[in-house]
Amino acid sequence: MRIPNWLALTLIIGAIFLGAVGAMWGAIEAVALAATLLPAPPEPFATIGVIVAKIGLIVFGFVMGLASLMTLFGDRKQSARIQNRLGPNQAQFFGQSLIGLPHFIADGIKMVLKEDVVPDDANKLLHTAAPALMLIPALVGWAAVPFMDYYCHAPSDPEAARMAIQASYPFEVCKTQTSNYFQIMHVNSGLLFAFAIVSIEVYGNAIAGWASNNKYSLLGGIRAAAQMISYEVSLGLSLAGILMIYGTLDFREMVVHQAELAWGWLPLWGVVVQPLAFFLFFLAGMAETKRAPFDLPEGESELVAGFFTEYSTMKFGVIQVADYAATVFLGGLTAVIFFGGWHVPFLYADGFYFGGLAGEPTLSLPYHLVVATRLVAMCFKIVVLVWLQFMLRWTLPRFRYDQVMMLGWKVLLPAALANLLITALIVSIF
8 A cells, every 4th residue: 555645745744843843842851850850060061961952953953854855855856746747756665655755865875885086186185175164154054043932941830830921012021030942052143143154155165166176166166156255245235124124133133023013913024024125135045055046056057067076975965965954044044034933923922812912812822832833833934935945946947147147236236225225214214
């Protein structure tokens, strides 16, 4: 009996969501239980343990897991659906194709077992270091991205918990101890930190092209550097207007601003107050990730494989995962800046209030379930934005290189400047 593809996909995605939320929640409960049963460790060791747990769950659990699965669901299954063809279905487990999951496992095995080939005249040190320079920035940037607000340590008694965590506009007020479990590192200038870290990736692309001692690789590296630097200008300017409105570089404060409601029902998410900025940021971000239709640095019809022509085995795998991790990171930034992050409209500390905060909640929920709902909302927004990037990738044809440069300098940049000017006028008037 074959399992339908839609059922297998639902089970796999559900398992990923439940596993991520369950692992994060289990880690929180384990820390709380250890704090009550065991003697308190020295403060530095306790802090380091929590940070390591957050890195493992957020970076290696959610980000790397989603980026790896995108090689199957994004570049194979989703593209097959869009192009009306069959995706990978030959490798099977006990007669079940499991929507191509065995192919995903086989890719990993091949990456590990194949021979690592380095050109004789290549700079071996830089040739080896370049993939790491691409992957590490895409992962380190997640240090400043919050998946949820501070966790409030409330009593187990429901009534006492409600007194300790009071529903307030736009978020609850915690009267007990709070812990930052859902953000690796709180940075007041989180947006600036993310931009500074991600901009390092351009060095990895340029070095990979130069160190390979191959003209096609060198041309791909030059294209990547020119493209990424060009679109970073529009990427930064597109957010200038929204920073005027939020008045902060702190991701958490941005989400708090977006949780406000206009006319009592419309969430003032970034995409509502700055729709043009969202379009410019998302488009420039896609160009930064160098994925189709902006994949000129690796244009197969012109440059064989571009800057990674001379890469094989796990080095090639690291470069591919770096691109997918950058795609997920763009989804995370867009979710926090333009789609309210973990914010769920009308959801407060003790449930949903559909008629205002006066009186009892319309649908009461325990605080733990509220936290889990917000975590799922944040993850869901990221997944949807990643899916949207792949939809655009497999819908639009590859641009010519001159078209890519013209779009960045002659279209996106003037539009970002116009958006900045209009926003400045509105903010100064109102």
